[in-house]
Amino acid sequence: MRLEFRVKGTGDRLLLTHRPPEGGQFEPGSARLDGRPLEDPRVDGEGRLYFELPYQAQGVVSYELRHREALPALEAPTLTLRMGDREVYLQGQQTFASLQRARPTEVRLREGFIQEPLPGTVFRVDRTRVVLQTPYGLETRLTLNGQPIDTKNLGEATYDEENGRQTLQFYGVPLQEGRNLIEVETPVGSDRVEVFLVGRPVRLEVRPLRLLADGRTPLELEVRALDALGLTAGFGPVTVETNVEPLEPDAFPLLSGYQVPLKDGQALLRLRPTAAPTPLRLRLTFEGLSAQAEFFALGRQEGLWQLQGSAGVRLGESIQAFGMGRGYLEAPLEGGVLRAALDGSLRFEEGRPQVESGLRGLPDPTGRFPLTGAGSEAQRPLPSNDPVALRYDREGFSLGYFADQLSVFGLSELPQGTALRLEDPPGPSPARLCGLAAGGQQNRPDRARWHPLLQAERARRTRQRAGGAAGGG
Incomplete structure (x- = not known):
């Protein structure tokens, strides 16, 4: 099954779903994204498969089905884009909440002659075990990337005449970097499994996981070291330079700069929350590799507003009017966020109007809205010497x-x-x-x-x- 997708615009994550045709059964380990192994999808009660993908402008998701009868017409897939806390339905309507409710793919015995390794397995050592289970007495021919596996690798053979099957276990089968195709042929049929061996890292990349500028949510990104095929590989410290302060302590304090630990080619980078939409710039180095990346942390895409006002008249030797207004607004606009703050008072002295701003100076953590962040680190989202402040960011x-x-x-x-x-x-x-x-x-x-x-x-x-x-x- 091949599911092609194309996205206009930018975002953080993609959700692609597809309902297999009736009579088809997903083959565990067969999912691929542009030919690279992809984690098995989650599945809901209706049998719909949910693939969570990193954002990319276009690509192909593929997987294998087992079926006995001719397949009926295929149902169109759905595609959803996540941008901060906003979801955009590009095709169909499936939410990320539905992904969380779906269950992991059930792990079961594989239908086929090759029992181990499972399809899509990613190895980090260059030797593996191959286990075959075939009908009793059949001759088998096992190959790896088209080359026969020597019988000296056959470490154990079990023959069960009563149940009519035999189990052959080959040890120390050598793998090559990248894709490896294990095939077995018998007089009654054949089977094959594709597995992968990671190589040395050749490039670095960063994927946004959660970039939401709301003043309290940490910014999260995934740092990845990739080999020539695009598989994650490598261990050790990755040095990170960024314009936003990291949230976690330095993982390697004896090294200069700030480091995050890379394990199996992946590391999590968490940065302090930001109250305003802001660009995020990164520079990474790891074992002679370097990379730069830039993202934009956007504010919430939900409208928020509060407004308070009062007016009065003072009677005395003269009549004096006074008033006060306070308010705050956040609203999505044309792919960005519009924010506005109002805090001012009006009074008259000797007949002259006097306007005072409440947006000036440091805020009181125990005082009134608008404030962002923890009470001990309160900050105004829009300070101003005037009673009004405006800002639009995209x-x-x-x-x-x-x-x-x-x-x-x-x-x-x-x-x-x-x-x-x-x-x-x-x-x-x-x-x-x-x-x-x-x-x-x-x-x-x-x-x-x-x-x-x-x-x-x-x-x-x-x-x-x-x-x-x-x-x-």
Whole structure:
């Protein structure tokens, strides 16, 4: 069975499901993704097979069926894409929750002459045992990759005349790196099994497992060392450089840098939660191999909003009005996340309106919404010197009006300031545009000069790129 798929856009994981035709039975160990061994699927009560796949733009999932009669027309597969906590139905409607409810494929005795090894087995040593079970008295011819297996490898033979079968066990059968095809031929039929032997790692890759910027969920990625066939291989420390702080302690503290332990070619990298959608950049090294990867941690794709407001009138020598408004919004928009915060109050002094912002300064962990993270490490998702702050983020683009590190050509070590910001792409070295700075801010980076940021209509605008800069007023 061959199930081809193609995906437009990006994501974290894929779920491909298929219901085998009536009368067909899945052959354990036969699942493949682009010819490489794939973990056996889970199966639900209706017999539907669930394959969880790493994200890739296109590919082919294949598996074998055992059947006796002609197969009827095949049912179309379903395909679901996961992006953060959002699921997109590309074909059909099967959820990742259905995957969790499905049960693992039942392990049973294999129907065929070859009892060991099972199809799809991945070996990490170059010798294996082959066990054959055939009708009693039959001559057998065993081959590996087309070459006969010498009789000197036959270590044990058991003949059961009463039950009419014989069991032959071959020891120390040599494997070659990559695919290995074990075949047996008898006068009454044949059987074959494909197994794999991993080689030396030749490249590194990173797969996102969970990238959700909600301020409390750790970012999780899988680091993989692959051989020439794409099988995971290798043991030891992988050195990781990243722009987000790791969550786990260094696995090899006597080595310089930060390391995660690689076992059977796989390692789990966990990074601290991030409150805002942000790019994630990685640089990996392992035994002379190196790789770089970049991902984007997107916020929740579910709408969230809260709003509180009040207004009043004070009666005395004069009538004075006052009011207060607070609110927070998160909403998916055009493949990104829009966030907005409001916290301000209005009062009058000597007939003049006075506006105060509640988004300025450090938050009180025991205070009101909006806060993210643990109470001991509370932070505002959108700080601002004004009562309002806005930010829109998607992969490769960020636009907002909020407080953050200022970037002005010709000046360094500037503190935070509230301004309109455009970054393309967002990150530590983007093309950046800053302007429309909030009034009343004064920055003194070197305790020697004052640099006032003027009103919006006179704000300085700059554009800066990594490795060079251009500015204008």
